Amino acid sequence: MKTAITVANRMSSIQPSYIREILSAATAPGIISLAGGLPASELFPISLFDQALASLSLVPEVYQYGETQGYPPLLDYLNDRYEVANGLETMVCNGSQQAIDLIARAFLNPNDSVVMEAPSYLGAIQVFGLAQAKIKTIPQLADGPDLIALETLFGTGRIKLFYAVPDFHNPTGISWSLQHRRRVAALCCRYDVLLIEDAPYRSLRFKGTDLPLVSSFCPERAFLLRSYSKISAPGMRIGTVTAPTVWLNPMITIKQCSDLHTNLPMQAALLFVLKHADFPKHKENIRKQYAARHQKLSAALSDKLTPDCSYNTVNGGMFIWLELPPCDAHEVAMQALREGVAVVPGDVFFLKDHSVAPALRLNFSHTPEDQFIDAIGRLKIALEKVSERAC
Ligand SMILES: Cc1ncc(COP(=O)(O)O)c(C=O)c1O
Incomplete structure (x- = not known):
């Protein structure tokens, strides 16, 4: 036709x-x-999910429409677990991928500039492309982004967002040193740039000890994205974004337009799994x-x-x-x-x-x-x- x-x-x-x-x-x-x-399918916590799904008959309200920001008991649990500070809030999304998209739609006008490391996560490159942003890249070194290149770009005064994966980067596996974490946070504050800290691999550390989140050094200007895809199961499609309340509000409005809310039975099932003694x-x-x-x-x-x-x-x-x-x-x-x-x-x-x-x-x-x-x-x-x- x-x-x-x-x-x-x-x-x-x-x-x-x-x-x-x-x-x-x-x-x-x-x-x-x-x-x-892909995570290892044979390691998915299937028996925990079986129990979780069976338990949903005790909370039939999860089969009704729910709140856009997320299932309140799950939000309460996560806020407690991660000790989310006053002034910050969390929203549940369809994976951390949706959080990147909501940030782009809420904060980027066409031709706004976004900085990424090169190489970078393909899904984020696609989102910023779709938002018609100007993507600028900086080299990635063995212990984090090239700070001189980053400051040079920030110094132009035209950068709105810096997207980064500081823990076990996709695709390179690189993790930022403590010094890089502090320096990047300081640069974001000095040059008034918003940081997106995408942390889907952070819970997959098998050697050494965790370093502080970059966003912990600049919580008032960061979006922190977590994902449950790698430590439970990606088919669930659950991730979260934590950010200052004033920034989360426009994202909640956009998510409302997009899908009303993330699947409530799955949020309740995830809560059961996260709280389970075997998790x-x-x-x-x-x-x-x-x-x-x-x-x-x-x-x-x-x-x-x-x-x-x-x-x-x-x-x-x-x-x-x-x-x-x-x-x-x-x-x-x-x-x-x-x-x-x-x-x-x-x-x-x-x-x-x-x-x-x-x-x-x-x-x-x-x-x-x-x-x-x-x-x-x-x-x-x-x-x-x-x-x-x-x-
Ligand atoms: C860096 C990065 N961010 C986000 C995602 C998307 O994760 P999710 O399943 O939580 O949407 C991925 C998926 O592989 C990823 O590698």
Whole structure:
């Protein structure tokens, strides 16, 4: 049918996600996938959720429409658990992804400037693109963002938001040092920039001790996003945003327009799971399993790929960033798929036209421990074939 109707102009500022596209190929039989950002499905707390769902008959009101900000008993529990300060409030969202979108819709006008680290989380790049923001990037160093580049951008006086993932970054796995945390918070205060601290991997630390949240140094100008996707189950779609009440209010209005509220039975079920005596054990088990998977992947990389390639070991999260010798990382990813292993080329996490050293993002949370040697063996063959073709 012919029609003169076209999609909105803002659609031209987002690309379909390469990862979504590769995921269907990555799930084909025989493929070992290090591509997705998926938690281990076999570690989901299914028996806790079974009990939680059975318990909902005791709170039938959760099947009624509810409050946009969230299920009050869950909000009370979270505010207590995280000791949310006076003047700050929390809202429950459909994953932390929705929180990023609500912030963008509430605070960004077209052409407003947002700073991100390069590389950065693809889902956030898409949201800011859709908001028609001007995205500026700064390099990411081993212990946090390049502070000189950050201050130079902030100093222009035109930056509204700084989006960051300070704990076990997606895609690089990097965590910020304490000094970086303090300095970034101080810069946000000095230059009147709002910080979005996106912390979905923070609870996945398997080594070392937690550092303070960046937002704890500048609570009056930060949005803190938490996610329950990685420590319980992503299909639930529950995350939260905590921010000063005055900033949360416009976001609540937008969420009301968007979906009225997040699924109430799921919020009640999550509350049951979080309060359950076995939940700490469940979290500990995830950390233990991910530590073992990280160790196996690192060992396979050391064994088969160094010294041509280099990688960072991490103390938590789900990803390792593998730097490759000069080559086309896309070609390596395509050849790797033909060899039976799915990986993501690093440049998809950068803005278009950004010049990028060849790298791959490798996920270690989703693959059983005994498959890493095989997976990296296949990757090695792919690298060799691509390098032979280039000669
Ligand atoms: C950095 C980052 N932020 C947000 C999200 C979205 O998480 P959620 O499932 O809570 O929406 C992800 C998902 O992988 C992520 O990596």
